[in-house]
Amino acid sequence: MAKELLGKILISGNEEAFCGGIIVETEAYYGRSDPASHAYNGITPRSKIMFGNPGTAYVYFCYGNHHLLNLVTEAIDVPGAVLIRAARPVFGIEIMEARRKTTNIYKLAKGPGNLTKAFGVDGTFNGKDITDIQNSLFVLKAGFLNLCVNKDYTFNGKFKKVVFKISDEEKLLKEIVASSRIGIKQGKEELLRFYFKGSKFVSGKHV
DNA sequence: TGAATGATCACG
DNA sequence: GTGATCATTCAT
Numbered sequence: 001m002a003k004e005l006l007g008k009i010l011i012s013g014n015e016e017a018f019c020g021g022i023i024v025e026t027e028a029y030y031g032r033s034d035p036a037s038h039a040y041n042g043i044t045p046r047s048k049i050m051f052g053n054p055g056t057a058y059v060y061f062c063y064g065n066h067h068l069l070n071l072v073t074e075a076i077d078v079p080g081a082v083l084i085r086a087a088r089p090v091f092g093i094e095i096m097e098a099r100r101k102t103t104n105i106y107k108l109a110k111g112p113g114n115l116t117k118a119f120g121v122d123g124t125f126n127g128k129d130i131t132d133i134q135n136s137l138f139v140l141k142a143g144f145l146n147l148c149v150n151k152d153y154t155f156n157g158k159f160k161k162v163v164f165k166i167s168d169e170e171k172l173l174k175e176i177v178a179s180s181r182i183g184i185k186q187g188k189e190e191l192l193r194f195y196f197k198g199s200k201f202v203s204g205k206h207v
Numbered sequence: 208t209g210a211a212t213g214a215t216c217a218c219g
Numbered sequence: 220g221t222g223a224t225c226a227t228t229c230a231t
Binding site for chain 1: 224225226228
Binding site for chain 2: 038044045046060061062065
């Protein structure tokens with residue numbers, strides 16, 4: 001699922017602040033078998049979300065500063081989630097710039113903490129269904145390849161019609177690379193971080 | 208390289 | 220209740 005989510009469109013917002021981007025970097029987290037996972041020690045008040053419905057958001061507060069967005073991916077009672085680490089902004093960019101206080105498009109949603117800030121995601125999104133486009137945070141099923149047709153992409157959402165175009169340069173970035181996960185002490189040997197090779201919107205070091 | 212920052216959880 | 224830990228970011 002971490003690989004599957006690469007190229008999908010993450011959208012958030014309401015009538016005033018509507019924005020979206022292409023997911024370009026993810027990390028997979030398992031349960032009992034994964035010492036880096038919040039579900040490693042079983043169900044706790046925080047980790048219970050990971051044991052719940054797939055397709056829900058798992059948002060938690062990290063390092064006293066940042067909210068991190070995960071998508072629950074496994075069946076009920078099976079812990080597992082994918083951390084959304086970076087996205088390429090495609091619309092609502094001015095909103096993201098205001099939230100991030102920078103106009104460097106490569107930095108707007110680079111890194112999991114920056115991504116949630118750009119998209120306006122906080123703890124109130126925890127447990128929300130991200131497969132329902134009626135909600136204010138959701139992942140569009142249309143993937144990267146669907147967007148790579150030779151015309152603009154149109155999305156008729158709840159709030160407004162959005163048209164955007166994927167640059168030719170970015171269309172070429174379809175090769176997925178696996179690496180070790182970032183910022184963890186245990187479980188480093190597992191190659192559970194995935195991203196589009198060569199993308200300037202990806203955080204951390206490229207392989 | 209390290210400070211800022213606060214929720215979480217194992218333990219007693 | 221306490222303290223160690225933490226799926227980070229930014230400036231130095």
